[in-house]
Amino acid sequence: MSQTIVQVENLNLTYKSLYAVQNVSFSAKSGEILAVIGQNGSGKTSTVECIEGLRKPDSGLIRVLGKDPWLHRSEVYKEMGVQLQEVEYPSKIRVEEQCRLFASFYERPADWNLLLTQMGLDDKRKHPIHKLSGGEKQRLSILLSLMGRPKLLILDELTTGLDPEVRQNMRISFENIRKSGVAIIMVSHYLDEVEALADKILYLEKGKQQFFGTQQGFREYVKDRVPQDEWEENFSLEKLYLMIAPKTTGLTMEGIL
């Protein structure tokens, strides 16, 4: 019997009177992968940062394992791991020192020596983090998110900066993590990855929730909104998204060369 890990109802968040997130509602259960998709600035990161207890919503209800993450952040983080966008580390700290530090925050930390090997960072354990490549830093960031053996894992642009082979391995790893009963919320622009992993999709546009449901449900949602003569049953998720997403203007390079 799957347990509801995250419940969000009518979430609203404003920045200086501008709505970043408006009336967003969804839930995620144990062993489920929920992908949050949408254009840049659509409110994906703001939404997950509210669940992470890093931003205080203006209104709405958020429960992570039955607790309010803003009011009970410390308690919630005993069972929640997150990988944030664009985080750096103290200069001159080494990989294994950062791991040891984060391991000390949890009563029953994961075996980070094993994780270092699994993430392909075993030979980098003595390296200062600032000397790691972008992909290596990203893998370390994922490793740190797993340190507390979480029941909920939030991954914001999980595979950005990783090469295709590592991305493929990550997919397999997260498939295994999901099978162990962990709920995963992932923010991603890689829709092939979302298609391969996600059980449910939350699609946001300018802070507003356009769709929440299964991949099949998203397919039907798009089908209802595009001309029938343009429709094909075997469209990929990326194609479906491109059909429904607002067209980005101003990115043409015509006339430059």
Add this chain to the structure above:
Amino acid sequence: MRWFAVICKMEMRLFARDFFGFFFTLVFPVLMLLLFGGIFGNTPVYNGADVKMMDISVPAYSVMVIGVTGLMSLPLTLSGYKEKKIYKRFDATPVGKKSIMLAQVLVNLVMTLIGISNLLIVGKILYHIQIKGNFPSICVSILFSIAALFSMGFLFTAIGRDLKSTSLFCYLFYFIMLFLSGATMPDMLFPDTIKKISNLLPMTHAVDLMQGTFAGDSLSLHRMELFILGSVTVICTTVGAVLYRKKDWT
């Protein structure tokens, strides 16, 4: 609380790896003492004076150590951590950002006390400095000076929008106070105009208090310095805390 010990240990290691902080807290003040001790020896400040050069230099350089940790090392590290989103990363763990901020304060406090101890040891061995004050009064003067200068550093971090603007406050105030407070040269050598400016600086009062208590003055003789340093601590900590709460940490 084992995790807090691990954070402090890690921050201590990082402090030791930072050349600037390590050198200017532990090495540079001792070099200053050796340099001026080599030039003047522990001779009277002027002919017929009771006060000897090294006896007043050790407490003055001790304030210099507090200035390095409180006005440079602490605010620059905290501001850098904010800019690199390290606080945000800590907030995304069970321990929160307050743990690393508190660890930074503790580490800088310990390094300050080590820096002051170095000066006392070198001063005692090489120049036979006389410390006439009693231990509790000296401890109170050190703690008031640390509280005032650390809280100023905390305020600089709270005011600065980023590392660059915090650095501007830190460098400006540190160097002005370093040269005009009597921490590097005795303020009795200053002309009247400079003395007036010097009296406006919290570090001047820290130097006066430290030099007085080291020379055997009772704390009641330095009520004004204690009041000024106490007020600086309360004002800077309160304003700093209010500004900190308003900051967007994400």
